[in-house]
Amino acid sequence: MKNSPIIVSAPGKVHLLGEHSVVYGKPAILAAVGLRVTVTVIPSAAEGVARNDGLDKIIEPIIKKHFKIKKIPSYQLSISSQIPIGSGLGSSAAVSAAYIAALLIFLKIQWDLNLVNNLAYEAEKVFHGNPSGGDNSTVVFGGLVWFRKETPDLKIIQPLPFTIPSKLSKNFLLINTGKPKEITAEIVGIVSSKVKNQKSKFEKLFIDQEKLVRELLPALSQSNEKELIRIIRKGEKNLEAMGVCSNYVKGIIRKIENAGGAAKICGAGGKTKATGVLLCYHQDKNKLESIAKSFNLPFFSAALGVAGLKTGWQI
Numbered sequence: 001m002k003n004s005p006i007i008v009s010a011p012g013k014v015h016l017l018g019e020h021s022v023v024y025g026k027p028a029i030l031a032a033v034g035l036r037v038t039v040t041v042i043p044s045a046a047e048g049v050a051r052n053d054g055l056d057k058i059i060e061p062i063i064k065k066h067f068k069i070k071k072i073p074s075y076q077l078s079i080s081s082q083i084p085i086g087s088g089l090g091s092s093a094a095v096s097a098a099y100i101a102a103l104l105i106f107l108k109i110q111w112d113l114n115l116v117n118n119l120a121y122e123a124e125k126v127f128h129g130n131p132s133g134g135d136n137s138t139v140v141f142g143g144l145v146w147f148r149k150e151t152p153d154l155k156i157i158q159p160l161p162f163t164i165p166s167k168l169s170k171n172f173l174l175i176n177t178g179k180p181k182e183i184t185a186e187i188v189g190i191v192s193s194k195v196k197n198q199k200s201k202f203e204k205l206f207i208d209q210e211k212l213v214r215e216l217l218p219a220l221s222q223s224n225e226k227e228l229i230r231i232i233r234k235g236e237k238n239l240e241a242m243g244v245c246s247n248y249v250k251g252i253i254r255k256i257e258n259a260g261g262a263a264k265i266c267g268a269g270g271k272t273k274a275t276g277v278l279l280c281y282h283q284d285k286n287k288l289e290s291i292a293k294s295f296n297l298p299f300f301s302a303a304l305g306v307a308g309l310k311t312g313w314q315i
């Protein structure tokens with residue numbers, strides 16, 4: 001049909017572990033999270049891109065450059081999102097991937113997930129400066145992803161051959177500490193200067209994060225709750241030693257730990273106060289909910305390991 005809307009959605013992501021060290025070539029495990037952004041592109045006779053949010057200024061040049069296109073015909077764009085922006089859930093990667101796929105369909109360009117992923121990585125560079133590529137890979141391919149950046153041009157993106165067993169998955173809760181004052185690029189930059197000045201400290205931290213990421217695999221696939229809690233706690237401590245978690249959020253996390261659970265930041269983090277969404281685990285989720293309430297923070301459950309990019313032709 002001539003002017004039928006083109007609809008593409010993508011999920012958010014959480015880092016189960018490995019954020020920051022992943023920028024330095026260490027592995028990370030990420031999960032696509034059950035909150036989605038939906039992008040609709042409607043072919044339009046009117047000039048320009050209606051309701052563009054400025055995003056077209058980032059995405060269109062990437063497509064034009066890659067396919068050597070001079071002009072993209074006019075269209076209307078609408079974006080609706082369940083993913084909190086700038087809070088460690090990969091909102092920029094999700095919206096970029098969905099928008100890129102929608103434009104490729106609009107332009108009748110043959111595409112596949114690898115192509116969308118590569119172009120979404122270019123968008124992530126505009127948003128974040130020096131991204132690992134883990135966020136875009138996870139929102140595009142979905143599920144649980146083992147990600148490792150070997151060189152700037154070579155990335156291992158391995159979907160894990162299992163889902164998180166329900167014994168564990170039902171006990172995760174996401175607590176939103178709010179949007180960090182610092183954007184991801186800033187925090188990544190702060191870590192980068194520390195890596196230069198405190199080389200051996202950071203080498204040790206990154207090596208330990210890799211060990212924990214590797215230990216996380218069997219803990220998840222074999223439903224080993226005790227191990228999962230130990231790994232999240234230790235991984236969070238290492239992130240705190242990197243200086244990416246504010247004192248305010250450390251206070252929340254210590255409360256969760258003292259109550260028998262574990263929690264961690266799940267993206268770049270934050271230094272001042274808010275650090276975005278926390279990935280929290282407790283055998284008794286009510287305990288997590290009452291801690292969130294005691295800090296007056298919103299919380300929600302969301303599925304981990306959901307489908308990646310999806311297209312749909314009807315509203």
Ligand code: PMV
Pocket residue numbers: 018019020021022023087088089090128130131132133134135184188266267268269
């Ligand atoms: O803040 P987010 O959700 O974009 O996650 C950033 C994760 C980092 O490891 C800190 C950076 C990266 O590009 O992997």
